Structure formats: C-alpha cells, structure tokens
Amino acid sequence: KNQVEQSPQSLIILEGKNCTLQCNYTVSPFSNLRWYKQDTGRGPVSLTIMTFSENTKSNGRYTATLDADTKQSSLHITASQLSDSASYICVVISGGSYIPTFGRGTSLIVHP
Amino acid sequence: NAGVTQTPKFRVLKTGQSMTLLCAQDMNHEYMYWYRQDPGMGLRLIHYSVGEGTTAKGEVPDGYNVSRLKKQNFLLGLESAAPSQTSVYFCASSNRVSTDTQYFGPGTRLTVL
Numbered sequence: 001k002n003q004v005e006q007s008p009q010s011l012i013i014l015e016g017k018n019c020t021l022q023c024n025y026t027v028s029p030f031s032n033l034r035w036y037k038q039d040t041g042r043g044p045v046s047l048t049i050m051t052f053s054e055n056t057k058s059n060g061r062y063t064a065t066l067d068a069d070t071k072q073s074s075l076h077i078t079a080s081q082l083s084d085s086a087s088y089i090c091v092v093i094s095g096g097s098y099i100p101t102f103g104r105g106t107s108l109i110v111h112p
Numbered sequence: 113n114a115g116v117t118q119t120p121k122f123r124v125l126k127t128g129q130s131m132t133l134l135c136a137q138d139m140n141h142e143y144m145y146w147y148r149q150d151p152g153m154g155l156r157l158i159h160y161s162v163g164e165g166t167t168a169k170g171e172v173p174d175g176y177n178v179s180r181l182k183k184q185n186f187l188l189g190l191e192s193a194a195p196s197q198t199s200v201y202f203c204a205s206s207n208r209v210s211t212d213t214q215y216f217g218p219g220t221r222l223t224v225l
Contacts, residue, residue, distance in 0.1 A: 004154065032211050043116075043202050043216030044155070051211060089154065093211075099170065102154030 002027040004103035006090050012109045017080055021106045023073040023090030031095040035064050035075045038087045038105065047075070047088075080110045114138055116217035118203050124223045125193045133188040133220050135203030143206045144186035145170075145214065146178060148199040155202065161186055193224045 004025045013019050025033070032051045036044035048057045048064040050073070057064050061078045077084055090103040116137045125131055135144065142163050147155040157170030161180040175197060177189045186205075190197060200221050204214040 041219075043204075043218055045216070046213040049211060049213065099157060100155075102156070104152065104154045 002092070002094060002099075002101045004090055004092050004101050006088075006103035006106050008106060009104070010107040010109070012111060013080055015080060015082055015110050015112050019077050019080060019108065021075045021077075021088050021090075021108070023075070023103055025071050025073070025090070025092045025101070025103075027071075027092040027094050027101050029095035030068065030071075031093040031098060033064075033066055033073050034091040034093070034100075035062070035073075036089040036091060038089055040086070044089055077108075080108075082110050082112060084108060085110045116203055116205055116215050118201075118217040118220050120220060121218070122221050124225065125190075126225050127194060129193050130189070130191050131193065131222075132190075133201055133203075133222075135186045135188070135205075135217060136184055137186075137203075137205040137215070138184065139205060139207075139215065140183070141205035141207055141215075142183075143208065144180065145204045145206075146176070146186065146188045147202045147204065148172065149202060149219075150199050158188065158201075193222075195224045198222060198224045 007022045034049045035047040038044040050066045063076045066073045087105040089105040119134045145160040146158040149155045159178040161167045164183040167178045179187045203217040206212045206214045
C-alpha cells in the first residue's frame with residue numbers, strides 16, 4: 001500500500017531559527033513529490049514540485065530535497081517567520097495512475 | 113482572477129439528506145479534483161476529472177457522485193448523507209495531472225448530524 005509518513009508530527013521553533021521537516025514514502029511507481037503549506041482554515045498552497053531527476057528545489061526561504069533511492073524528502077525552512085506557522089504536507093504522485101498520496105502533515109508553530 | 117472557488121463554505125445536514133457542493137475555476141484547467149480532509153489524516157482523493165464530461169474514482173469514492181458538465185465546474189453530490197461524511201471538502205484544479213501545480217479552493221466544512 002502506498003504510504004507517506006511525515007515527521008515530526010508537530011514542531012515549535014523561535015522566530016528567526018531554521019528547521020527541517022522530513023517525509024518518507026513507499027509510493028511506487030513514482031512520478032513526483034510535492035510540498036504544500038496549509039494555513040489554518042485554508043486550502044493547501046504548493047511550495048515545490050520535484051520529479052525523479054531533481055535533488056533540490058527552492059522557493060524563497062523554502063528548500064526541498066529529494067533522495068529517490070532512499071525514498072526520502074526534506075523541507076528546510078530558513079530564518080523562520082511568524083507567517084510560517086502552518087501545516088506542511090508532503091504529497092507523492094504515483095506514476096501511471098497519478099493518484100496522490102498525502103502525508104498527515106507537520107504542524108509548525110513559530111513563536112516570537 | 114478568482115482561482116478556485118467553492119460553495120457553500122459551511123453546511124449542516126441531517127442523516128439521509130442530500131446536497132451538492134460546487135467547485136468553479138477560472139484558469140481554464142483541464143483537471144479537477146475533490147478531496148476530503150479529516151482530523152489526523154491526510155487529504156484523500158474522492159473523485160477527479162480529466163476533462164469536460166469525464167470523471168473517475170479516487171481513493172474514497174463510495175457515497176459520492178460527481179459531474180463535470182462544463183469545463184470550469186465540478187460538482188460533488190451526496191445522495192444520502194451519513195455522519196461518516198462529516199469532513200472538510202477541498203476542490204482543486206490543474207493543467208495536467210502529472211507535474212503541474214494543483215490549485216486548491218478554500219474548502220467546505222460539512223457536518224452531518
């Protein structure tokens with residue numbers, strides 16, 4: 001069964017600090033991996049999309065990495081801001097069917 | 113350019129009642145999707161459409177029906193609502209299913225009593 005596991009489940013950091021969120025997946029075949037940010041009460045917003053051949057992709061202070069061999073991805077947030085407080089969701093798209101498998105998300109709280 | 117809109121934003125139903133959720137997009141996207149999001153679980157795909165007049169089942173299609181009569185609209189219907197369908201429903205759209213960004217609507221919070 002295709003699965004996406006995210007860690008940690010929740011994280012609290014101080015404003016200005018960096019943090020890294022983890023995503024492990026067992027989806028096969030693999031098409032691409034996405035990271036979304038979801039603010040409370042809103043729909044998810046795409047941060048990055050990475051295909052099999054991409055190791056790193058950045059979007060401002062957000063940098064995602066992908067290791068397709070170990071089936072792991074990470075999302076690094078640099079110099080966190082209060083507005084980074086949200087749920088971060090890892091999604092893996094299956095090749096062929098293109099059915100997405102969503103992780104449960106990591107809840108990030110940034111304190112001043 | 114409103115992006116993806118959903119109506120209604122909130123709804124309370126009694127068990128056995130029916131309703132339709134409307135999703136509209138103004139980005140001329142071919143693909144549209146309906147998801148549900150439950151506490152402690154990831155989003156799950158209910159149904160999706162790869163173009164006007166076509167629909168397909170996702171991961172959790174039971175108890176739901178969909179229609180895509182117009183390219184810009186994707187309707188999600190509940191014929192006989194059950195408490196297990198209490199959830200937040202999100203619609204999304206994209207140009208292509210494989211690698212293009214999915215744009216999500218703001219969600220509909222549905223409670224079935």
